[in-house]
Amino acid sequence: AQSVTQLDSQVPVFEEAPVELRCNYSSSVSVYLFWYVQYPNQGLQLLLKYLSGSTLVKGINGFEAEFNKSQTSFHLRKPSVHISDTAEYFCAVTGGGTYKYIFGTGTRLKVLA
Amino acid sequence: DGGITQSPKYLFRKEGQNVTLSCEQNLNHDAMYWYRQDPGQGLRLIYYSQIVNDFQKGDIAEGYSVSREKKESFPLTVTSAQKNPTAFYLCASSILLQETQYFGPGTRLLVL
Numbered sequence: 001a002q003s004v005t006q007l008d009s010q011v012p013v014f015e016e017a018p019v020e021l022r023c024n025y026s027s028s029v030s031v032y033l034f035w036y037v038q039y040p041n042q043g044l045q046l047l048l049k050y051l052s053g054s055t056l057v058k059g060i061n062g063f064e065a066e067f068n069k070s071q072t073s074f075h076l077r078k079p080s081v082h083i084s085d086t087a088e089y090f091c092a093v094t095g096g097g098t099y100k101y102i103f104g105t106g107t108r109l110k111v112l113a
Numbered sequence: 114d115g116g117i118t119q120s121p122k123y124l125f126r127k128e129g130q131n132v133t134l135s136c137e138q139n140l141n142h143d144a145m146y147w148y149r150q151d152p153g154q155g156l157r158l159i160y161y162s163q164i165v166n167d168f169q170k171g172d173i174a175e176g177y178s179v180s181r182e183k184k185e186s187f188p189l190t191v192t193s194a195q196k197n198p199t200a201f202y203l204c205a206s207s208i209l210l211q212e213t214q215y216f217g218p219g220t221r222l223l224v225l
Contacts, residue, residue, distance in 0.1 A: 009153070034213070043117075043203055043216035044156075090155065099144075099163075099210040100171075103155040 002027040004093050006104035013081055014112050021076040021107045023065075023091035031095040033074040035065055038088045038106075047089075050074065061085070086111045115140045117217035119204050124222045126191065126198060134189045134220045136204035144210045145187035149173060150201040150219075159202075162187055163210045191222060199224050 005024045013019045025031060032051050036044040048059025055067040065076045074091060091104040117138045126132045136145065144163045148156040158171030162181040176195025181187055187206075191198045201221050205214040 036216075041201075041219070041221070043119075043218045044205075046213065046215065049213060094211070099161065100158065101156075101214060105153055105155045 002031070002093050002095070002100075002102045004091050004102050004104040006089075006091055006107050008107050009105070010108045010110065012110045012112055015083055016080050018079050019077065019081050019085075019109065021089050021091075021109065023074045023076065023104060025072050025074065025091075025093045025102075027072075027093060027095065029095055031093050033065075033067060034092040034094075034101070035059065035063070035074075035076050036090045036092065037061075038090065040087075044090060047076070081109070081111045083111050083113060085109060117204060117206055117215060119202075119217040119220050121220060122218070124220055125225050126222060127225050129193045131190055131192050132222070134191070134202055134204075134222070136187045136189065136217060137185055138187075138204075138206045138217075139185060140206055140208075140215070141184075142206035142208050142215075143184070144207045144212070145181070146205040146207075146214065147171075147177070147179065147187070147189045148203045148205065150203055156203065159189065161210075198222055 003026045034049045035047040048057045050057045050067045058064045088106045088108045092101045094101045120135045146161045147159040160179045162168035178190045203219045204217040207214045
């Protein structure tokens with residue numbers, strides 16, 4: 001069975017500092033990986049996805065993530081955050097012929113002035 | 114402008130009452146999904162549909178029902194059998210069942 005772990009429930013960071021949000025998954029088959037962002041009382045917006053090919057994936061709003069198969073990780077990074085990046089971020093995995101998305105429990109990023 | 118709409122934004126339910134949440138998409142997607150979001154628990158799948166007039170139970174279908182009479186619409190009914198309905202409900206769609214999912218803005222359901 002597939003699973004996703006987001007180890008950090010909250011990450012505070014100062015504006016213009018770099019940030020990394022961690023995501024680890026477990027799966028015995030090939031996976032597709034996603035990062036979504038959710039602003040308060042809104043739906044989820046797709047930030048980026050890894051389906052195949054290059055392990056470094058670039059997304060919207062300056063975010064990027066690297067697929068590391070040996071470490072079963074898909075960490076999200078941004079070199080310089082803005083106040084507007086304050087939101088909750090969800091990692092999700094699917095694949096192996098299943099339709100199901102398995103979501104992590106989310107990481108709340110708080111950018112401080 | 115294509116997208117997914119959900120209504121209402123807030124919904125109040127009385128004890129013993131059934132309520133219906135609306136989800137409409139104009140993306141021409143075949144697959145649609147309903148998720149429930151509770152604080153600290155991520156998203157859990159309630160029901161999904163890959164084609165008109167067909168739908169399947171997800172992980173937490175008890176106390177919920179759906180219909181898929183039109184490709185564009187996938188309403189969710191929260192029945193009186195759902196004893197803890199207070200949550201944020203998200204609708205999503207994808208071109209096909211295994212493709213990237215796109216989400217609506219959500220409906221927050223509260224119990225009076």
